[in-house]
Amino acid sequence: MKVVKEVSVMQEISDYHRSTGRKIAFVPTMGYLHEGHASLMFSAKETGGIVVASIFVNPTQFGKGEDFDKYPRDFRRDAHICEKAGVDYIFHPEASEMYSNRPLTSVTVKEISDKLEGKFRPGHFTGVATVVAKLINIVKPHTMHMGSKDAQQNAVLKKMISDLNFDTKLVICQTVREENGLAMSSRNTYLTAEQRENAGSLYRILNEGMRQITEEKATDAEAVKARAADLLKELSPGIELQYYEITDNELLEPIPDPGSFKGEILISLAAKCGTTRLIDNIIFENNPKG
Numbered sequence: 114m115k116v117v118k119e120v121s122v123m124q125e126i127s128d129y130h131r132s133t134g135r136k137i138a139f140v141p142t143m144g145y146l147h148e149g150h151a152s153l154m155f156s157a158k159e160t161g162g163i164v165v166a167s168i169f170v171n172p173t174q175f176g177k178g179e180d181f182d183k184y185p186r187d188f189r190r191d192a193h194i195c196e197k198a199g200v201d202y203i204f205h206p207e208a209s210e211m212y213s214n215r216p217l218t219s220v221t222v223k224e225i226s227d228k229l230e231g232k233f234r235p236g237h238f239t240g241v242a243t244v245v246a247k248l249i250n251i252v253k254p255h256t257m258h259m260g261s262k263d264a265q266q267n268a269v270l271k272k273m274i275s276d277l278n279f280d281t282k283l284v285i286c287q288t289v290r291e292e293n294g295l296a297m298s299s300r301n302t303y304l305t306a307e308q309r310e311n312a313g314s315l316y317r318i319l320n321e322g323m324r325q326i327t328e329e330k331a332t333d334a335e336a337v338k339a340r341a342a343d344l345l346k347e348l349s350p351g352i353e354l355q356y357y358e359i360t361d362n363e364l365l366e367p368i369p370d371p372g373s374f375k376g377e378i379l380i381s382l383a384a385k386c387g388t389t390r391l392i393d394n395i396i397f398e399n400n401p402k403g
């Protein structure tokens with residue numbers, strides 16, 4: 114496994130592998146890796162191609178007052194996890210390498226970026242879309258493997274790839290969870306043991322929403338949301354729900370009558386657990402007749 118820090122070197126490596134007919138499978142991350150990230154690397158490995166993982170805490174996707182400075186970092190540990198997962202190259206640039214020439218260009222995927230997370234994190238998805246567009250041009254991957262944990266990010270990137278004709282296929286992998294249902298996240302390291310235990314309730318309320326829609330055919334999204342909020346208060350009163358929304362999984366439009374909706378439904382939430390902000394979601398196919 115090689116660690117690459119320069120953009121031009123990564124591009125040469127990718128050109129070389131492409132010239133020999135190899136496929137390139139890419140896993141973009143911000144590091145502090147866990148089993149969720151490893152599952153993406155295994156998915157990348159399954160393509161049979163060269164596996165590139167990037168580790169880059171991208172400053173432009175953090176807002177003022179967010180956790181950019183304290184975001185956990187441990188490159189040696191990350192490198193070990195990558196090596197065990199069969200990664201061939203880690204692309205690990207400095208911010209000065211990625212943003213060397215006072216950039217004047219950014220990528221904004223309108224509408225989708227302003228919903229859900231976008232309301233709480235203005236500018237976040239422009240930071241994400243721009244850095245991923247740059248990474249695609251640097252790593253030149255055939256496939257890019259991402260987790261459904263970040264459903265809105267996936268919706269934004271899918272639209273960007275389609276609108277800008279990037280020749281990269283997005284492969285979405287399932288969210289890997291702790292035993293109590295808490296979605297694995299680098300930010301879970303901010304939680305105390307008690308908070309970690311309590312945060313398992315977030316998955317409970319997502320499942321409860323899904324159950325009401327698929328089994329009870331709930332016709333009023335507002336009632337499903339209210340029930341989820343009540344259940345969370347009952348289970349884990351210390352957790353503050355910021356949003357719990359029922360939308361389609363493409364343009365993230367609200368679904369007022371989910372029980373009658375045919376297609377893929379996304380229930381997504383954000384919650385504050387002490388000072389830590391967590392996001393999670395559940396995605397399922399709904400068939401009103403099924």
Ligand code: AMP
Nearest residue numbers: 142143144149259260262263288289297
């Ligand atoms: P991050 O390092 O948090 O920016 O995440 C990098 C990639 O890992 C994104 O595609 C995430 O969706 C994915 N990811 C993060 N947590 C999980 C998880 N628990 N299960 C699966 N994928 C995840």
